[in-house]
Amino acid sequence: MSTDLAVRTSGLGKSFRDFTAVGAIDLEIAAGSVFALLGPNGAGKTTTVRMLATLLRPDRGNAEVFGFDVVREATAVRSMIGLTGQYASVDETLTAAENLRLFGRLLGLSRRDAALRSAELLEEFELTAAARRSVSTFSGGMRRRLDLAATLITVPPLIFLDEPTTGLDPHTRDRMWGIVRGLVERGATVLLTTQYLEEADALADRIAVIDRGGLVAEGTAGELKSSVGEQVLRLDIPDRVDLRRAEALIVDLTGDVPTGSATGTLTVALRETAVGAEIVAACRAAGIELRGFAVERPDLNEVFLALTGRVGDRVEVS
Structure with missing residues (x-):
């Protein structure tokens, strides 16, 4: 088993009839790291994960998990991965404790070890008080935590988390970040x-941006931000007419x-930083009201917009 790379793909792709969900993805994910996939709705991220998790067969290219081919050696791959999908996989008719004990038994733990591991995970995910409640009574955040707990009955070398904090309140989200x-x-x-761009920025060692089934950029958060520019100028303009005038002025000055x-x-x-001063001076000379302005480092919103042409402090995932 390779110890330096957890995942390697080359030309990995998947189509559904005439629709290309994933074109040809090349990835290398270092073992012991957090790697994030970002992209707009329909970009192909979940399809990529499902191929790596042996749930979908690739149409082209190849992929390896710790050196094992996801098609030819799927059984070996499955023994090394855990997957928490976008939708909870727990049984709503069972209690939280019963769900975890069931998963433990299915994964080969003895009755005693399954019960012990269930109790540990319920405490770790702050679900002990709800251990005997039916999952049908759980909130969305509680179900999400239970679903991840079920994935971690045994801690596999590679864990796929598909939108792990969607719909969670800030406290539960921060708790999940700590668990990751x-x-x-x-x-x-x-x-x-x-x-959530903020989530990728906070957690990931490396980030891949996928758009229309293709990989458009990859790097650390700092590298991706630098690709937009070392700095950005932000102008807060309350008047809509002034806003349009400022847009035209910036295009004339910078292109x-x-x-x-x-x-x-x-x-x-x-x-160059000096260009920011020129823009502010030109706005004032033109009588454009500025409520405020700042020169800052770019964030992942600017990166995402520059790479995909789409906006959003929240990027829809597919």
């Missing part, structure tokens, strides 16, 4: 898809179209 970090500290590799007109805050990447 703890998994990596224990030696696991985590591949997650997320609809670039600013983003964010729908929110009233224009953002433009700066090749």
Whole structure:
């Protein structure tokens, strides 16, 4: 078993009749890291995960998990992975404790060990008080935590998390983030898809941006931000007419179209800091009212927009 790479793909692709869900994806994911897949709705991230998890057979290319081919050696791959999908896989007619004991038994634990592991996970995921309640009475956040707990009955070397915090309240989300970090500290590799740019920024060692079935960028959060520019200028303009005038002025000065007109805050990447001062001075000379302005490092929103042409502090995942 390769110890340096958890996942390697080459030209990995999948089509459904005339629709290409994933074109040709090349990935290398280091063992012991958190790797995030970002992309708009329909980009192909979940399809990619399902191929890596042996749930879909690729149409082209190949993929390996710890050196094992996902098609020819699917049984070996399945023994090394855990998957939490977008929808809970637990049985709503059972209690939380019964669900975890059932998963433990299915994974080969003795009755006693399954019960012990169930109790440990219920405590770790703050579900002990609800251990004897039917899952049908659980909130969405509680079901999400129970679903992840079921994935971790045994901690596999590679864990796929498909939108692990969607719909969770801030406290539960932060708790889940801590659990993900703890998994990596224990030696696991985590591949997650997320609809939150903030989540990828906070958790991932490397991020891949996928759009229309293809990989459009990959790197650390810092590398991706630098690809947009070392700095961006943000202009807060309350008047809609002034906003349009400022857009035209920025295009004339820089040749670039600013983003964010729908929110009233224009953002433009700066090749040089001095250009930001020129834009502000030109706006004032033109009588454009600025409620505020700042020169900052770009965030993943700017990266995502620059790469895909789509906006959003929340990116829809598919």
